[in-house]
Amino acid sequence: MIGGMDEIDRFCDSFLDDSHRAFREAARGFAKQAIEPHAYAWEEAELFDRGLYTQAAEAGLLGPSFPEAYGGAGGDVFHLLVSTEALIEAGCTGAAVGLGSLEIALPPIMILGSEAQKQRFVPPVLRGERIAALAISEPGAGSDVAGVRCLARPEGAGYRLNGSKLYVTSGVRADQVTVLARTGLDPHAGLSFFVVEKGWEGFRVSRALKKTGWRASDTAELAFEDVFVPTTHRLGEEGAGFACLMQTFLGERLYLAAQGYALAHAAWREAVAYSKAREAFGRPIAGFQVIRHKLADMAARTLSAKVLTYQCAAQVRAGSCSPAQVALVKNEAARAAEWVCREAVQVLGGMGYMRETKVERFSRDARLLAIGGGTSEIMNEIASKGLGLAP
Ligand SMILES: Cc1cc2nc3c(=O)[nH]c(=O)nc-3n(C[C@H](O)[C@H](O)[C@H](O)COP(=O)(O)OP(=O)(O)OC[C@H]3O[C@@H](n4cnc5c(N)ncnc54)[C@H](O)[C@@H]3O)c2cc1C
Known part of the structure; x- marks a missing residue:
């Protein structure tokens, strides 16, 4: 429903x-x-x-x-x-x-790209004709973005790109991938964004990954072997990648927080509907106080995650949101999603464990939110700094 x-x-x-x-x-x-x-x-x-x-x-x-x-x-x-x-x-x-996936793949183009690059790489994606993905994470670098090793070495009118990227959402089918690569030795100032296009020599999908949740989305490991990337496909100045990524993380984390309260809300609705329809001991299970109170607790967690995320969105829109605030909100929404979806499974009993039900899928989907876009531990690190807790 x-x-x-x-x-x-x-x-x-x-x-x-x-x-x-x-x-x-x-x-x-x-x-x-x-x-x-x-x-x-x-x-x-x-x-x-x-x-x-x-x-x-x-x-x-x-x-x-x-x-x-x-x-x-x-x-x-x-x-x-x-x-x-x-x-x-x-x-x-x-x-x-x-x-x-375009919500994370296009912002670096919008922030750093020239007018010609924006016109070339954004409208076809928003028309649904091309699929866009963002490739930051690597086999050896996830939380530690400054550890990115994918190397873009200058050559003639462009770069030779070598390395691999992991966990790329929509990466299997992507027509264009916004790639963070190393153009210099400095851990932060040595990173730049490029747009790499499907079909280029040396660029391939090395694996389609199988996941716990988010199953209908494709997730890839990508390989770049001596891929020639023309300078026309570098976004902004060399070395502008890391600062841009920090800027885009705000939007990405807010988007993930939205997925969190949305999963909780949808799971809660399913559980409420089931509790009214399912009978045990001669009455709807909503007739048992313990189930009603569980549903009320689930509503409270969902509501607080949603209000927090809406408040955070209002501040993002006003340009007054800090990385620490978004980090706190993402963690809270992720926790709410995991807990509410787990309780929804409980309300549905055996049916909640069946893959045909939404709550079964939601409970697996929710697990991602404490990992993707920065883990809950990394969010707490960012929050600690913002709260003045770090020594
Ligand atoms: C389904 C899915 C989709 C994804 N989509 C994309 C995508 O489209 N593009 C993309 O680039 N990436 C994507 N990712 C990658 C995601 O952003 C990373 O998985 C995440 O940032 C964590 O990195 P990691 O997996 O390498 O874990 P690691 O960094 O290896 O961390 C492992 C553990 O160590 C902890 N840890 C690490 N450093 C610290 C520290 N300093 N303090 C305390 N604890 C620490 C972590 O919190 C975690 O618990 C996706 C991941 C998944 C699962």
């Missing part, structure tokens, strides 16, 4: 205007018709239909907060939040995050 306002939505409604509400309804309509009927099959197949990209683009759901000049919907961060809620509710987080 997708849609409908409940107490949690109502509590957060003051952050939204009519355009957000209308957009949420349109996104829910799309998710119900284009994703929900296929969710189970796509999760089982570990891949969603590629045609979903163009369908989502036609519905205005790809890059809702990107400027209209580049093919976006010209909205703000709340348009992204409400569409994320709707897509996740459909029960196929893999499709939601697969469509969403």
